[in-house]
Amino acid sequence: MIETDPFGKQLVAFLPNLRRFAISLCRSRDLADDLVQAACERALANTERFEPGTRFDAWLFRIVRNLWIDHIRRQRTAGPQEDIEQRQDLVGACGERDVEVRFTLNSVAQAITDLPDDQREIILLVCVEDLSYREAAGVLDIPIGTVMSRLARARKNLAEAVGINPGLPRSPVMKGENRNDKMRVC
Amino acid sequence: MIRCEFADETLMAFADGELDDATAAAIEKAMQSDIASRVALFLETRVQAKEALGPVLDEPVPDRLSQSVQRMIDEARRRSVPSDASERAHVVAFRARDNRAMPRPQASWIMPLAASLVAVVFGCGGYFFGFASQNQPHGLEVAGQDSPLSEALGQVASGEEAVLAGSTDRIRAVATFRDGAGSLCREFEIDSANRSTVISVACHSNHGWAVNFAVVAPARDGGYAPASSSEALDSYLAATGAHEPLSREDEAAALRSLGQ
Structure with missing residues (x-):
């Protein structure tokens, strides 16, 4: 059977994945939904740029991420209305952290x-x-x-x-390691 | 002692099945418990990360989002000319949305992985026996052909439970199937009274039953519990070309023929 609009169909099919990636990028469901929507718009406007034979979702993730980076960049240059610099807890300088996420x-x-x-x-x-x-x-x-x-x-x-720490006994010595302890490995 | 022949990137690529064959073979050769545990760390983090974020995929997409995307799709379709549509029909070879399967693992990582878990399995009652040799990929031999486990593997029908003779531990037979090489294999679980559940696959050869796969799912008190048990099993089954489980009748016949 010939699919009339495989591009749109696949786009819809990948919405949950795009959303999951976007939520992780900006740590906010609301922002993520806006981001995914913008990404879909851009994808639909640039269908010819997708290379057949490559992974469609990878292409979409790239669009999502590029839009997100643009967004951050714009926020940084747009001045203090968002005050992201003061939000030390947001490594990604994302608008609002979805607090409820932390609990669920x-x-x-x-x-x-x-x-x-x-x-x-x-x-x-x-x-x-x-x-x-x-x-x-x-x-x-x-x-x-x-x-x-x-x-x-x-x-x-x-x-x-x-x-x-699979395969190794969890000894106090192992627990005492910290992430900067690169010397342990080699 | 930590060995330094392989960088984390290399071991990670091994765990992810992205390594070239030559390097993979070298790792296997050098695989010892310390390296195995480093590889296991990357296996485990992958599985746990995937599992942890799985629920997000199951969340319903908000109506506002799906409706507005659908609207954009409809508009795009109206704009496009028919010839364009036929061209776009190439865009179909996508993977399924929720592709939970791990990428095909490095052909034989599973044995080294099992090796890294041997110590844990040893703690679980003495059904399992050491390696015949590091280089012989035949798995752990089940201690003695008339051992309680051997006996149970030859008798307990899938879906049923039995108490292993001489202990309070319970064996639960899950399925019987043939692997890619045609050997008869059984997936089973053992619950010990005060310990954890061992999820295992044993295959039968001329030498009797050998455990080819075992992971331990310990109780979740304080320490980490490997979420990877079932996914590791799935990967193992995929890697060994396991066939569909036998029907109840075929299983009974296959087990009977072993006893002869």
């Missing part, structure tokens, strides 16, 4: 939320959305080597934050 998500989700922006987004793309390193590198516009070093750092931080 589990500790792993919270730990992911608390990661630095660049580490959080890469965990989302690779671990949660199953993009390959190469695809993630394309979304983030960084070399694949940077994807790997950032992703490894992110996961070690996450593991430390939630106490993942």
